[in-house]
Amino acid sequence: MSKYKTRYALILCNDYKPPFFSVACQYASYFDGSEIQPIVVFIKGEKSESIASTLKAEVIFLEASNRETSGLKLKLSKEIKKLHEKYQFEFVVAHRYRAIYMATKLKNIPVYGVCHIDGNFRRLSRRLYIRFCKNLTLIGVSKAIRDDIRKSLPFMPRERIVHLYNSLDFQGIRNGMLSRSEARKRLCLTENYSFINVGRLHSDKDQKTLIEAFCLASKKMPLAQLFIAGKGELEQELKALVDSKNMQHKIKFLGAVPDVYKYLKGFDCFVLSSIREGLPIALLEAYAAELPVIASYCNGNLEAIDQVAKGFPIGDAERLKELLIIQYNADLISLKSLKNKINDKVENNFTHNVVRDNFWKIVNGS
Structure with missing residues (x-):
């Protein structure tokens, strides 16, 4: 038995629905080689052995109901406090506001609250609560999200509102990807030029503009x-739009595709039409596949696509139409040059090694 006491940190997540399971994996990996062991806690979601076995950490499922996660969350806050009494966490990384709120109930422990989308602190009640959180550093997953937080919380010292990009294990992701021919075979794709969109069928993702532009x-x-790969509340509405334009033979809904990143090399171009994003994991996965990207100029996309992808104003179907045509007609030489730019962008910003180093700089105050 070691004479040194084991040191722990808490990674607190609202749930493990996409993309937050990937996010939990990211942050747990940042502790590799560290003297501190991460404990990952999912507030919502049933206990899952497959989820637990994938993470490089001890995993705890609180299995909270919707009722327990509303209001003051007193019961859950007590459970988090009990975990702290057991493990004596050195710090907490909390993802999304609900987790941030519960983590800051712990006294005299640093909390790093990760914000994945803009508008987190536009509610007056949240701004009032944060004003009294002296142990909190807020992390935006892009500079744009960081700046949105700073705008919402002008009373908070700027050095306590920072940014840390999402990251991927790009080599691991690439090793898991199917070849172009195998991916197309499994998805029953023809040799036609194929655009792919990945995301919830939700107004935030604005697949309606994408469908209009493609038509x-x-x-x-x-x-x-x-x-279009994904499920969501707008599925029937979007399918009805495609039917109304008689484009069923051109626009296909793939539904929820498990580990969709594995199939990305089977496509020719990735398109993201979102109204709101933090820093999309799906876009980084498209970079892992070295796909050309067309993305909207929403906050979370801007830095990710700068100098390596084509962009268009949010909701602008006409401009998106033009970009789809340009990419469709792109030559092989320009595509090869683009792949080099994508890989440079990835290496400088979004790999686990780069982001892990920046994470520990934040934690260590350097």
Whole structure:
């Protein structure tokens, strides 16, 4: 038995729904080689052995109900306090506001609250609560999200509102990807030019604008198809829109595809039409596949696409139409040059090694 006491940190997540399971894996990996062991706690979601076995950490499932996560969350806050009494966490990394709120109930322990989308602190009640949190540092997953937080919380010292990009194990992701031919075979894709969109079928993702733009562009892209991977509340509405334009043969809904990143090399271009993003994991996975990217100019996309991808104003179907046509007609030389730019961008900003180093700089105050 070691004479040294084991040191722990808490990674507190609202749930393990995508993309937050990936986020939990990211942050747990930052402790590799550290003297501190991470304990990952999921507030919501049933206990899952597959989830637990994938994470490089001890995993605890609180299995909270919707009722328990509303209001003051007294019961859950007590459970977090009991865990702290057991493990004596040195610090907490809390993802999303609900987790941040519960983590800051612990006294005299540093809390790093990670914000994944803009608008987190536009509610007056949240701004009032944060004003009294002296143990809290807020982390935006992009500079744009950081700046949005600073704008909402002008009373908070700027050095306590920082940014830390999302990251991926790009080599591991690439090792798990299927070849172009195998991916197309498994998804029953033809050899037509294929655009892919990945995300919840939700107003934030604005697949409606993407569908409108593709329909406008289709006459000049006779061999192109659009595939949309994901499920969500707008599924029937979006399918009805496709039906109304008689584009069922050109626009296909793949549904929720497990480990969708594995199939990305089977496509020719990744398109993200979102109204709101933090720093999309799906976009980073598209970079791992070295796909050309077309993305909206929403806050969380701007830094990720700068100098390596085509962008368009939010909701601008006409401009998106033009970009789809341009990418459809791109030559092989420009595509090779683009791949080099993507890999440079990834290496400088989004790898685990780069982001892990920046994470510990934040924690250590350097």
